Amino acid sequence: MCLYTMGKFLMKRLPIELERSIIIHNVMRYSSSSSKPFESIPGLSSLPIIGPIHHFIPGIGSVGLRASFFELSKVLFEKYGSIVKLDGLLARASMVILYEPDHFEQIYRSEDSVAPSRPGFDTLVYYRTKLRKSTYDGVYGLTTAEGMQWRDFRTKVNPALLKPKLVKLYTPVLEEIAKDMVARLTMLKNDTYLQENLDLEITKWSLESIAVIGLGSRLGCLEDNLSEDHPARILIKCSQDIINLSWKLEFFPSLWKYYPTSNYKKIIKTFDLQWDTSAKFIEEARRIINGREHNIPEEDKSIIEKLLDIDDRVATMMANEMLLAGIDTVAFTTVALLYNLATNPKVQDKLREEIRLPEPKNRYLKACLKESLRLYPVIPANLRRTTKDHFVAGYHIPKGVDVIAPNEFLSRMDKNYPRASEFIPERWLVEKSDPIYYGNCHPMVTLPFGFGVRSCIGRRIAELEIEVFIKRLLNDVKVTWEGPPVQVISRVMNSFKKPYYFKFETAH
Numbered sequence: 001m002c003l004y005t006m007g008k009f010l011m012k013r014l015p016i017e018l019e020r021s022i023i024i025h026n027v028m029r030y031s032s033s034s035s036k037p038f039e040s041i042p043g044l045s046s047l048p049i050i051g052p053i054h055h056f057i058p059g060i061g062s063v064g065l066r067a068s069f070f071e072l073s074k075v076l077f078e079k080y081g082s083i084v085k086l087d088g089l090l091a092r093a094s095m096v097i098l099y100e101p102d103h104f105e106q107i108y109r110s111e112d113s114v115a116p117s118r119p120g121f122d123t124l125v126y127y128r129t130k131l132r133k134s135t136y137d138g139v140y141g142l143t144t145a146e147g148m149q150w151r152d153f154r155t156k157v158n159p160a161l162l163k164p165k166l167v168k169l170y171t172p173v174l175e176e177i178a179k180d181m182v183a184r185l186t187m188l189k190n191d192t193y194l195q196e197n198l199d200l201e202i203t204k205w206s207l208e209s210i211a212v213i214g215l216g217s218r219l220g221c222l223e224d225n226l227s228e229d230h231p232a233r234i235l236i237k238c239s240q241d242i243i244n245l246s247w248k249l250e251f252f253p254s255l256w257k258y259y260p261t262s263n264y265k266k267i268i269k270t271f272d273l274q275w276d277t278s279a280k281f282i283e284e285a286r287r288i289i290n291g292r293e294h295n296i297p298e299e300d301k302s303i304i305e306k307l308l309d310i311d312d313r314v315a316t317m318m319a320n321e322m323l324l325a326g327i328d329t330v331a332f333t334t335v336a337l338l339y340n341l342a343t344n345p346k347v348q349d350k351l352r353e354e355i356r357l358p359e360p361k362n363r364y365l366k367a368c369l370k371e372s373l374r375l376y377p378v379i380p381a382n383l384r385r386t387t388k389d390h391f392v393a394g395y396h397i398p399k400g401v402d403v404i405a406p407n408e409f410l411s412r413m414d415k416n417y418p419r420a421s422e423f424i425p426e427r428w429l430v431e432k433s434d435p436i437y438y439g440n441c442h443p444m445v446t447l448p449f450g451f452g453v454r455s456c457i458g459r460r461i462a463e464l465e466i467e468v469f470i471k472r473l474l475n476d477v478k479v480t481w482e483g484p485p486v487q488v489i490s491r492v493m494n495s496f497k498k499p500y501y502f503k504f505e506t507a508h
């Protein structure tokens, strides 16, 4: 945008934004007699339009640019205490970070009855509900829908995705995929390629796994030399581009709401490509289902087949969201678990012993996964947008505020877990009388899959995929880490800074 256009834009927007600030200011003056007004919550000061963004300017701002949400939570907690306000910038909602689990629990629980609000990415919401309205026509998917549209969708898909029977049903096919993946990792193990591309390889496995559950067929992601223009590779790239572009568009000042910026144009192109590519896979699944000459038992049907029996458009959207929300999340969680096992060899040995039992119960495996998610959740914080007034921690929190629970930060605090920074799966298994027993901690501190009726719909699937893969891998392979401690970067979701210093050897 040239300076002239920018000047014209600001002249037009400034009065609107100032008027908006005055309205918000007046609304926030209201408070119950004993509660202090919202505006008096400690936090970063704001400037008109740009909000508190100047505090994040590297070298100048009071907070600077932080690599991870964990670091940002820490700085704000140390500066302001257990309740921190950040005003929204460029017409975005204000945010409050609550560091006391009782406080965000109070809000989350009272917001949780029918359709709790969790704002999706503004660009994706705009894309689905405005720009491509005719394609989506009221079926916006779990990540973007709100209110009764979300409730209706979720009610339809819950049974197919959350059934406990999932485990029995999909374990054999996931075992096949895990076997192929271990063979591929064993082939690549001495290749320096893995130092920069382990995440890509693990994402190919997670896409192959979610596709087989969601669509009922294998995509071939684990084939050698998967070309860049293979649809599976395109899907992986789309989901990563969406994360990176959303980060730039949602967390930094951007004028995309007023002017089609270059990142905005890129993300729209990527949304189109992701939708068209996944639609091809979904069409293929539909063709196979319709072409089948015999009926198959209900319990043997893939998720899309079960959903197609209920509602065609919901089935298509859910399959699309599984291919979007179900790949990088699982991949990061798996890599984080591998890192914890590699850097805690005794835990790895103990886990291998359990895996090699004739009939393993997977108790230690599940504890390892829980502990890894406590330390390295892929989503560092939870979020709800208030739909009514709340009075919490002595302050008024009005309707329309984003309430953030900094779960990763809280989960690493010694006040919540003894030896909080250590990887100790035993804490999830020991008796109540043991000081490290996880139940001594507030139940809202560690929420890697979110909270209540709006929590992650892919949880069971994700846990199953990871457990099956780790069992197969550790049975055959010993994993070590030969490098400095890993660093986390938050770009919407958490990821590890490369390179990866894993070493894979034959396990004895």
Ligand code: HEM
Residues within 6 Å of the ligand: 118, 142, 143, 154, 210, 321, 322, 323, 325, 326, 327, 329, 330, 333, 377, 378, 379, 382, 383, 447, 448, 449, 450, 451, 452, 453, 454, 455, 456, 457, 458, 459, 461, 462, 463
């Ligand atoms: C270890 C892997 C995963 C983690 C840690 C994870 C975590 C999360 C979290 C924290 C939320 C927000 C929940 C809330 O606001 O309360 C969420 C929502 C969601 N996840 Fe996952 N997720 C994972 C895997 C998956 C998979 C495999 C799928 C695909 C089936 C998936 C699909 C979704 C969807 C569609 C939502 C939105 C749910 C709604 O609003 O109703 N996730 N996930």
